[in-house]
Amino acid sequence: MNTKEIHDWLLSNVESLSEERGISKPRAFAAWLLSFVHEIDDDQAIAATDTLVVSGGGDGGLDGFYLEDDELTFHIWQCKWTDDPNKKFDKKCGIELIEALRVLLDPAQAEKAGAKFSSVANELRNAISRRYDVSLNLGIPTQLPNKSIEAIKSRLKALNEEHGNVFSISIYDANSLHTLDRDRNPDAQTLQGQTVEFELANNELMALEGHDGLPHGWQAFVSNMLAVSLGRQLRKYGSRIFSLNVRYALSRRTKRVDRIHKTLTDEEASPFFWFYNNGITILADRCEVVRRTDDSLLLAAENPQIVNGCQTVSSFEYQLGRFSDDVSVLVRVIVPPSGPEGKDQARLISENTNTQSPVSARDLRTNDPIHQDIAARMNRQSPPWFYEIKRGQWDKNATENRREYGDRRIDMERLAQTFLMQYSPADALTKKKAIFEDQSLYEFVFRGGRSAADYLFPEICRRFFENLWHKSRHEEIRDLCGEHMSDDVISSLLTAKGQVVSHSVALTSKLFEVEGMWSETSASKAFKILSSPTSSLAPWMMTLGKGLCNFYESVLKESEKEGKDISLKKHFERSEKKSFNELWKEINAGANLWLGKQWRSKVIEQIAEGGPEDV
Numbered sequence: 345m346n347t348k349e350i351h352d353w354l355l356s357n358v359e360s361l362s363e364e365r366g367i368s369k370p371r372a373f374a375a376w377l378l379s380f381v382h383e384i385d386d387d388q389a390i391a392a393t394d395t396l397v398v399s400g401g402g403d404g405g406l407d408g409f410y411l412e413d414d415e416l417t418f419h420i421w422q423c424k425w426t427d428d429p430n431k432k433f434d435k436k437c438g439i440e441l442i443e444a445l446r447v448l449l450d451p452a453q454a455e456k457a458g459a460k461f462s463s464v465a466n467e468l469r470n471a472i473s474r475r476y477d478v479s480l481n482l483g484i485p486t487q488l489p490n491k492s493i494e495a496i497k498s499r500l501k502a503l504n505e506e507h508g509n510v511f512s513i514s515i516y517d518a519n520s521l522h523t524l525d526r527d528r529n530p531d532a533q534t535l536q537g538q539t540v541e542f543e544l545a546n547n548e549l550m551a552l553e554g555h556d557g558l559p560h561g562w563q564a565f566v567s568n569m570l571a572v573s574l575g576r577q578l579r580k581y582g583s584r585i586f587s588l589n590v591r592y593a594l595s596r597r598t599k600r601v602d603r604i605h606k607t608l609t610d611e612e613a614s615p616f617f618w619f620y621n622n623g624i625t626i627l628a629d630r631c632e633v634v635r636r637t638d639d640s641l642l643l644a645a646e647n648p649q650i651v652n653g654c655q656t657v658s659s660f661e662y663q664l665g666r667f668s669d670d671v672s673v674l675v676r677v678i679v680p681p682s683g684p685e686g687k688d689q690a691r692l693i694s695e696n697t698n699t700q701s702p703v704s705a706r707d708l709r710t711n712d713p714i715h716q717d718i719a720a721r722m723n724r725q726s727p728p729w730f731y732e733i734k735r736g737q738w739d740k741n742a743t744e745n746r747r748e749y750g751d752r753r754i755d756m757e758r759l760a761q762t763f764l765m766q767y768s769p770a771d772a773l774t775k776k777k778a779i780f781e782d783q784s785l786y787e788f789v790f791r792g793g794r795s796a797a798d799y800l801f802p803e804i805c806r807r808f809f810e811n812l813w814h815k816s817r818h819e820e821i822r823d824l825c826g827e828h829m830s831d832d833v834i835s836s837l838l839t840a841k842g843q844v845v846s847h848s849v850a851l852t853s854k855l856f857e858v859e860g861m862w863s864e865t866s867a868s869k870a871f872k873i874l875s876s877p878t879s880s881l882a883p884w885m886m887t888l889g890k891g892l893c894n895f896y897e898s899v900l901k902e903s904e905k906e907g908k909d910i911s912l913k914k915h916f917e918r919s920e921k922k923s924f925n926e927l928w929k930e931i932n933a934g935a936n937l938w939l940g941k942q943w944r945s946k947v948i949e950q951i952a953e954g955g956p957e958d959v
Contacts, residue, residue, distance in 0.1 A: 347486070350518045351429035353525075354485045358425065365390060366815035366835040374407045374423035377483040377516065381524070382410050382419070387773075390839040391913035393421070394460070405444030409464050411471060418471035420445060420464075423483040429518075433484050438496030438513070441480050442503055449507065459903065480513040488517050535584050535647045541634065542643045543573035545672035549633060549641060561681030565631055565643055568618070569675040571608070571667065575660030577648075586654050604659040608667040615670075623674035624653035625697050627690050631677050645677055652697035705780035706757055710734045714790045715756065721796040727752060729800065731759070754803055760789045762802045766853040769846040769924055770917045797871035801862070804874045805852045808881045809845040813838060824882050825889025833896055836912055843916035843923075844892065850924055851888060851931065852881065859944050873952050883950035887943070891931035898926070 354373075357380075362372035365386070371393060379389035393408035408421040422441035424433055447453045447461065454465035472478065480500070482488075493515060500513050516524075545568040552564040578585055607613045607620055628645035635641055650657055656673065678693065680686035709715070715733045722729040730745055732738050732755040738745055745753070754762075760779045764772040771778075779785055812821060815838060822829050837844050853870070856862035861869040873879055899915050916923045935943040 347518060348429050350522045351485055354518065354521065355427070358485075361386065363815050364838075365841065366818070366831075366838045369427070370423070370425040373425040373485065374421060374483070377423055377481075378408055378410055378421065380521070381481070381483075381516065382412060384410070385842070387840060387842045387913050391911040393423075394839070394911055405440035405442075406448070406461065406464065409467065411467065411476075416475070417477045417479050418468055419479050419481050420448070420468070421481045421483065425485060429486060431486050433486065433488050433492070435492035435495040435499075437484065438482050438488075438492065438515070439499050441482055441513075442496070442499050445478070445480060445511065446503060459906075478509070478511045480511060481516065482513065483516040483521075484518070486518055488515060534649060535581060536629075537647065538581075539644050539646045540577055540581065540585075540648050542577065542645065542648075542675075543570045544568060544641045544643065545570050545670070547639070547641050549643075551633065561686070563631065563679040565633070565677040565679075567641075567643065567675055567677075568672040569624070569643070570669065571617070571660045571671040571673055572664065572669050574624070574657050574673070574675075575662075575664045578657050578661040579664065585648060585657075586650055604656055605663055608659060608663050608671065611668075614668050617671050618673060621656060621673055622653070623676065624656060625651050625693070626675060626677045627651055627693065628677055628679050629682075631679050643677055648677070649694075651694040705777065707735070709780055709786070710756070712790070714792060717792070718759075718790075718794075718796070718799070722754075722800075725796050725800070729754065729796065732756065754799075759799050759803070762806050762849070763789050763799055765806065765846045765849040766802050767850070768921065769850040770843065770921075772846055773842050774917055795866065795868055797868040798866065801867040801871040801874060802849050802853065804871070805849045805881065806845060809848045812885075813841050813844055821885075821889070824885035825893075826886055828893050829889050833893055836896060837892060840911075840913035840916055843913055847916060847924055847927060848888060848892075851891070851927060852884065854928055855884065855944055855947065859948055861948070873948065876952065879952050881951060884947055887931055887935050887939070887947055890934050891927050894930040894934065895923070895927050898930075 357376050358369050358372045361367070361376050362369050365372070365375075367375070367390065371390075374393040375386065375389040378384065378392055379386055382389075384392075389408075392410050405422050406420065407423045410419040410421070411417075412419060420441070422437060422444065424437050447457055448465040448468050451462075451465060451469075454462045468478070482496070496513065496515075500511060504511055548568065550564075550566040552558050552566070554560045554562065558564060604621075607617055613620075626645065627649045628647060630646040632644050633641055634644050653673075678690075680690045680693075710733050715731070719731040719733060722731040728749060729752040730738065730749040732753060735755075738753060738755075757776070757780075761772050761776050764779060764785075779789055812824075815835075818831055818834050821834055853862050853867075856867075856870040856873075861873070874881070896912065899912055902915075935947075939946055
């Protein structure tokens with residue numbers, strides 16, 4: 345990709361996030377960078393890039409921060425956006441970032457810079473006290489000249505000498521961002537014509553050919569290979585060693601590899617790594633055994649392509665120097681015959697060794713009888729709903745399914761998360777995987793005897809709120825919620841869209857609960873109202889919207905009182921349903937004033953009729 349193409353790719357991502365969340369392009373670029381680099385969700389990234397206004401205006405060189413607990417690193421970000429793909433940035437943007445760190449390290453200076461700056465400074469000092477590394481990150485959508493990079497590094501070196509620390513800096517320009525994306529999604533470039541040597545853990549090796557039961561012309565080598573050797577070769581050759589893999593991306597910060605990382609680096613667990621891992625499959629054009637002078641063996645493979653086990657090898661590379669040199673893994677090196685037939689079979693090997701998804705806690709639950717029961721109940725609805733138990737189940741007959749079910753489709757994970765929103769709106773988003781890992785929580789969500797209505801009621805609510813809260817719908821939101829819902833309030837709420845939607849679902853369940861139409865054991869009455877063609881949740885938005893506005897104002901007041909920034913998203917995520925209770929209190933108090941004590945029955949009546957509130 346050339347410079348213009350890379351910038352167009354960045355612009356597409358930035359504009360999409362900007363429009364979806366109603367934030368400026370510079371803010372969207374910063375949020376996208378944190379989301380892309382650290383692989384976190386948009387809500388978390390937007391909260392981490394909340395504008396850090398310092399006294400006198402500006403951001404003081406600080407556009408965001410992220411605490412990476414898994415890697416014990418505190419990241420500080422400065423991001424510069426431009427619509428011009430030819431714009432050149434200079435050392436100034438990096439020096440601003442270094443000076444921001446200097447201020448953050450000085451409590452007095454940080455306090456002068458403002459409450460938000462001071463809040464980040466406190467987070468930074470806490471991280472340093474826990475021996476976290478500190479990484480500066482500079483993000484730009486074009487290029488930074490080498491001369492400017494050297495000047496930035498020189499300034500950082502002076503700061504390190506001044507504080508006796510080792511702060512590092514990473515520069516994410518257009519090329520490095522494209523490279524990171526390419527490495528996570530390897531292209532078709534291979535190691536054609538190049539021979540790569542892999543060290544074996546011992547001299548026990550099985551070399552197989554046609555007379556050993558393989559098809560004519562095929563070879564295979566089975567051995568225990570040293571993890572450090574695989575990691576070093578990945579570091580040397582990069583994504584070219586993954587080019588034929590059809591499924592896995594080269595990703596270093598995904599939660600999927602957390603267990604691999606921990607097993608590798610744990611002194612007690614690492615000797616058992618061989619037993620825990622399914623092994624690596626490598627395709628090669630040629631392979632031979634090489635005996636070194638010390639009598640140890642190497643496998644020399646021409647154009648090696650790791651087609652299964654990419655996440656494992658990525659972990660080896662990422663953790664080099666942090667695990668024992670003795671760790672080994674079972675490896676098959678397969679050499680197909682040359683020619684079209686061999687290439688076709690090699691492609692099938694790549695596909696078939698990657699057809700199994702990682703066995704997550706969710707996947708392990710798919711055979712539980714309760715899910716067949718839910719699917720049957722969903723299908724008996726009028727009109728019917730499709731409950732997708734296993735991943736890919738819908739796609740097996742997608743055309744016919746779309747014809748029969750339309751958009752009435754819900755998969756197991758979304759169903760569980762949406763159902764939980766009614767009880768723990770914050771945790772439903774932040775602890776989604778725990779639903780399948782925590783047995784008691786799983787049994788609560790998927791308790792036998794629940795009707796389809798119990799699951800579909802919150803799903804209908806969620807769809808309404810997800811569709812409503814969008815940047816392009818400011819006027820519609822204001823029409824439904826009232827003039828008090830200003831653009832600033834809407835934009836702020838959009839930065840925490842996930843939590844706004846989740847809490848709105850919980851509050852809607854509460855509305856119906858107090859009128860006896862919803863309970864933990866049955867949502868049939870509430871679902872019957874919402875599933876009527878004439879019903880609409882729109883009338884509820886005037887009351888709910890005022891509650892959200894008042895909640896937002898209370899967060900602002902609390903921020904001013906405590907003298908520090910309080911992220912709206914983090915405020916929603918507080919434990920023990922504190923935010924939910926505050927919201928319901930605001931809604932109940934306000935509605936009692938303008939609608940009277942019977943306001944709940946009035947609102948539900950309006951929902952059933954699909955008409956406006958009589959305020």
